[in-house]
Amino acid sequence: MTGSTxxxxxxxxxxxxxEPIHFDLIELLFFAYRxxxxxxxxxxxxxxxxxxxxxxxxxVTHRPGMTVAELLDVLRITKQSLARVLKQLIDTGYxxxxxxxxxxxxxxxxxxxxxxxxxxxxALPQSRRIDAALREAGIQDRAALERFFRAxxxxxxxxxxxxxxPSE
Amino acid sequence: MTGSTxxxxxxxxxxxxxEPIHFDLIELLFFAYRxxxxxxxxxxxxxxxxxxxxxxxxxVTHRPGMTVAELLDVLRITKQSLARVLKQLIDTGYxxxxxxxxxxxxxxxxxxxxxxxxxxxxALPQSRRIDAALREAGIQDRAALERFFRAxxxxxxxxxxxxxxPSE
DNA sequence: GAATTATGTCAGCCTTGTTGACATAAATAC
DNA sequence: GTATTTATGTCAACAAGGCTGACATAATTC
Numbered sequence: 001m002t003g004s005t006x007x008x009x010x011x012x013x014x015x016x017x018x019e020p021i022h023f024d025l026i027e028l029l030f031f032a033y034r035x036x037x038x039x040x041x042x043x044x045x046x047x048x049x050x051x052x053x054x055x056x057x058x059x060v061t062h063r064p065g066m067t068v069a070e071l072l073d074v075l076r077i078t079k080q081s082l083a084r085v086l087k088q089l090i091d092t093g094y095x096x097x098x099x100x101x102x103x104x105x106x107x108x109x110x111x112x113x114x115x116x117x118x119x120x121x122x123a124l125p126q127s128r129r130i131d132a133a134l135r136e137a138g139i140q141d142r143a144a145l146e147r148f149f150r151a152x153x154x155x156x157x158x159x160x161x162x163x164x165x166p167s168e
Numbered sequence: 169m170t171g172s173t174x175x176x177x178x179x180x181x182x183x184x185x186x187e188p189i190h191f192d193l194i195e196l197l198f199f200a201y202r203x204x205x206x207x208x209x210x211x212x213x214x215x216x217x218x219x220x221x222x223x224x225x226x227x228v229t230h231r232p233g234m235t236v237a238e239l240l241d242v243l244r245i246t247k248q249s250l251a252r253v254l255k256q257l258i259d260t261g262y263x264x265x266x267x268x269x270x271x272x273x274x275x276x277x278x279x280x281x282x283x284x285x286x287x288x289x290x291a292l293p294q295s296r297r298i299d300a301a302l303r304e305a306g307i308q309d310r311a312a313l314e315r316f317f318r319a320x321x322x323x324x325x326x327x328x329x330x331x332x333x334p335s336e
Numbered sequence: 337g338a339a340t341t342a343t344g345t346c347a348g349c350c351t352t353g354t355t356g357a358c359a360t361a362a363a364t365a366c
Numbered sequence: 367g368t369a370t371t372t373a374t375g376t377c378a379a380c381a382a383g384g385c386t387g388a389c390a391t392a393a394t395t396c
Contacts, residue, residue, distance in 0.1 A: 161199060
């Protein structure tokens with residue numbers, strides 16, 4: 001409720017109050033992302049899964065053989081948070097673990113046939129929404145949009161954006 | 169854990185398996201949105217607030233005088249969820265309520281000077297991130313990006329995107 | 337052989353969603 | 367003018383998915 005150090009914001013640091021703020025894009029991003037995630041959310045409900053399961057399924061699908069540590073690094077959550085959700089995906093047969101060939105302490109993660117199919121089913125409505133939006137907005141330069149999103153990511157994390165596996 | 173009706177997804181409905189999926193954009197949107205929200209999150213911490221407070225502050229700032237019901241409709245959460253967070257913003261003096269002039273049951277919401285300043289401070293890093301990304305991606309056509317985001321929103325909700333107040 | 341590393345797990349807490357039930361005041365209907 | 371509906375608030379309980387701290391095990395490395 002009450003914070004410790006309240007940064008005074010009467011005049012935001014290094015703002016001369018004339019800087020134009022992209023309020024419209026900020027708000028649009030909120031609405032767009034909310035609806036974007038609502039499609040798979042509905043499907044996940046049928047499986048008793050949540051958005052957290054979706055993320056894991058996505059990354060394991062597209063970076064097959066990644067270790068638990070690598071997954072933690074990409075998702076930026078604690079191993080306790082991951083374990084709770086990952087365990088369910090393993091127990092229900094969507095993901096399997098195999099001991100690392102070089103380092104047998106590691107657990108390499110792979111999706112099963114079911115896992116791959118579920119990941120695809122979850123991505124489908126999202127992809128179609130993007131596709132429809134691209135056409136509706138009359139965007140020919142898809143690469144520009146890709147560059148924009150990439151540039152929105154913190155520089156130090158951009159290397160994680162490199163696909164280890166071509167997108168299906 | 170176990171759902172009731174498991175939609176079989178061996179071959180996703182109305183997919184001929186040749187449809188290209190925008191896996192890369194789906195993933196980029198996840199990373200971009202995560203970093204995009206991390207900027208204000210850090211600032212909010214100092215106030216003992218969370219992302220929920222940010223959303224309320226944003227909408228009340230840009231649609232001053234909106235009622236509780238209107239805010240609920242925009243945020244798409246329950247009044248119990250809203251109440252918990254809104255109450256804190258009122259108690260700490262960032263938002264005030266005034267009885268509706270026509271209908272005195274309604275509570276019109278307004279940000280205080282402090283609320284407006286906080287909303288601006290929260291928006292600033294997000295706006296700068298967008299600005300930097302636009303330049304970095306070499307996007308001249310800002311309007312196209314705006315159209316894209318707008319098109320990503322469910323059609324029936326797009327009327328909520330119309331600003332009642334020019335963006336500051 | 338000892339220390340470090342990769343992973344798993346237990347217990348408890350927080351935020352922000354949810355549902356259901358009920359209270360109050362003001363507007364509207366009859 | 368009483369009855370109903372509406373706008374808002376509030377209590378209680380629950381769920382998902384974050385978090386911290388502590389500890390266990392097996393395998394690797396020093």
